[in-house]
Amino acid sequence: MGGMIRYPNSCLGSLLVLGLVLNVAVVSNAGKSTTFVRKVEKAVDMPLDSDVFRLPPGHNAPQQVHITQGDHVGKGVIVSWVTPISPGSSSVVYWTENSKHKYKAKGIVTKYKYYNYTSGYIHHCTIKNLEYNTKYNYKVGTGKYARTFWFVTPPEVGPDVPYTFGVIGDLGQTFDSNKTLTHYEMNPTKGKTLLFVGDLSYADNYPFHDNVRWDTWGRFVERSAAYQPWILTAGNHELDYVPEINETEPFKPYTHRYHVPYKASESTAPLWYSIKRASAYIIVLSSYSAYGKYTPQYEWLQNELPKVNRSETPWLIVLVHSPWYNSYNYHYMEGETMRVMYESWLVQYKVDVVFAGHVHAYERSERVSNIAYNITNGLCKPVKDLSAPVYITIGDGGNSEGLAANMTEPQPSYSAYREASFGHATFDIKNRTHAHYSWHRNQDGYAVQADSMWFHNRYWRPDDDSSDH
Numbered sequence: 001m002g003g004m005i006r007y008p009n010s011c012l013g014s015l016l017v018l019g020l021v022l023n024v025a026v027v028s029n030a031g032k033s034t035t036f037v038r039k040v041e042k043a044v045d046m047p048l049d050s051d052v053f054r055l056p057p058g059h060n061a062p063q064q065v066h067i068t069q070g071d072h073v074g075k076g077v078i079v080s081w082v083t084p085i086s087p088g089s090s091s092v093v094y095w096t097e098n099s100k101h102k103y104k105a106k107g108i109v110t111k112y113k114y115y116n117y118t119s120g121y122i123h124h125c126t127i128k129n130l131e132y133n134t135k136y137n138y139k140v141g142t143g144k145y146a147r148t149f150w151f152v153t154p155p156e157v158g159p160d161v162p163y164t165f166g167v168i169g170d171l172g173q174t175f176d177s178n179k180t181l182t183h184y185e186m187n188p189t190k191g192k193t194l195l196f197v198g199d200l201s202y203a204d205n206y207p208f209h210d211n212v213r214w215d216t217w218g219r220f221v222e223r224s225a226a227y228q229p230w231i232l233t234a235g236n237h238e239l240d241y242v243p244e245i246n247e248t249e250p251f252k253p254y255t256h257r258y259h260v261p262y263k264a265s266e267s268t269a270p271l272w273y274s275i276k277r278a279s280a281y282i283i284v285l286s287s288y289s290a291y292g293k294y295t296p297q298y299e300w301l302q303n304e305l306p307k308v309n310r311s312e313t314p315w316l317i318v319l320v321h322s323p324w325y326n327s328y329n330y331h332y333m334e335g336e337t338m339r340v341m342y343e344s345w346l347v348q349y350k351v352d353v354v355f356a357g358h359v360h361a362y363e364r365s366e367r368v369s370n371i372a373y374n375i376t377n378g379l380c381k382p383v384k385d386l387s388a389p390v391y392i393t394i395g396d397g398g399n400s401e402g403l404a405a406n407m408t409e410p411q412p413s414y415s416a417y418r419e420a421s422f423g424h425a426t427f428d429i430k431n432r433t434h435a436h437y438s439w440h441r442n443q444d445g446y447a448v449q450a451d452s453m454w455f456h457n458r459y460w461r462p463d464d465d466s467s468d469h
């Protein structure tokens with residue numbers, strides 16, 4: 001049953017053959033249709049003794065090392081790691097490539113219990129006032145089992161600064177997850193920072209949300225996340241809310257393990273925040289926190305959007321877990337209430353692109369909005385709107401729940417491209433007017449762009465309909 005099998009378009013849909021589900025993904029674009037046919041098997045988690053989860057050598061050696069931006073402008077980095085047996089030091093020693101002088105930043109240590117699991121010692125250390133565009137080495141732990149990594153700070157915030165982001169969602173820890181991460185690492189368009197649109201470890205799919213799978217996930221992604229910032233969005237698999245076992249604090253494992261610089265953007269919670277990085281302004285929203293009128297997230301976003309200066313950061317990017325435009329038969333309408341609350345703001349402020357996950361497939365929209373409805377006028381269809389963002393669903397990181405292969409038919413006109421394959425994307429900003437976007441499926445060679453488009457900036461090139469090819 002290996003290899004590609006091609007069926008005519010009349011065979012669209014899912015076929016049950018010999019117990020395997022074969023999916024025929026339909027791709028249509030501006031009247032052009034192609035098919036990409038692929039065997040769908042359930043993605044399987046890598047076993048606990050897998051090499052990608054291996055422990056670093058040495059007693060109490062730091063593990064699960066990961067970094068994210070540590071301030072609002074890119075001169076700070078939060079370094080996080082876990083020591084399994086004893087706290088050890090929470091300090092990070094760091095130095096530039098060419099300097100003999102070493103600096104030290106002091107961090108904090110925390111831990112948590114979840115049902116019958118007790119975490120290791122989780123360290124978070126914010127390094128501030130770094131030089132822009134500079135490679136730093138950094139060391140965590142002490143003594144002979146200390147570990148050294150490196151990162152490169154972004155260029156100073158400015159309108160024409162080229163910068164390349166990767167985009168991954170719903171990663172999990174299957175063999176397919178590993179392929180997705182490898183494809184991202186091997187992509188000749190080198191992502192310098194990863195935009196992660198939620199659903200990290202999928203530990204909650206295990207009995208009692210076995211948090212050991214949070215630890216294995218941390219070790220799995222270290223090979224990327226220790227060297228470049230992962231900008232994190234919370235998904236539903238971060239909730240870990242199980243009142244039956246008295247676990248009623250939403251996001252407990254996630255917020256203990258992953259710190260973000262939310263205070264730097266005057267947010268009051270780590271689940272929604274913003275950063276500037278090079279020529280991009282990135283707003284992270286929470287699908288699973290209150291977003292109705294008068295709520296903290298609503299008030300924050302209302303105050304936040306007018307602060308974005310497109311002469312400084314031309315590219316306005318929004319990350320959210322649950323997509324607002326989704327034409328798959330999965331998580332149908334789940335993003336709708338948030339869309340109703342916030343879509344008009346995103347159009348008003350000319351957001352360039354919204355990346356979402358949640359649906360385990362890929363979809364890219366045309367520039368459309370659906371903001372005219374007022375209860376009585378009946379105007380409730382998406383319409384072409386050059387001020388609207390492109391909506392990209394990229395929940396196809398490869399987690400154990402498998403692909404969302406079932407689509408609504410016919411494909412709605414606002415849906416420019418959709419395909420149920422695992423993959424990742426890159427958003428490659430060239431200057432204030434142009435960014436090249438491409439989506440890469442795991443079945444292809446590392447350089448193959450399965451879907452791509454040139455983004456014309458909504459502020460600087462508002463009249464170019466860049467969602468048309």
Ligand SMILES: [Fe+2]
Pocket residue numbers: 170199235236237321357358359
């Ligand atoms: Fe999700």
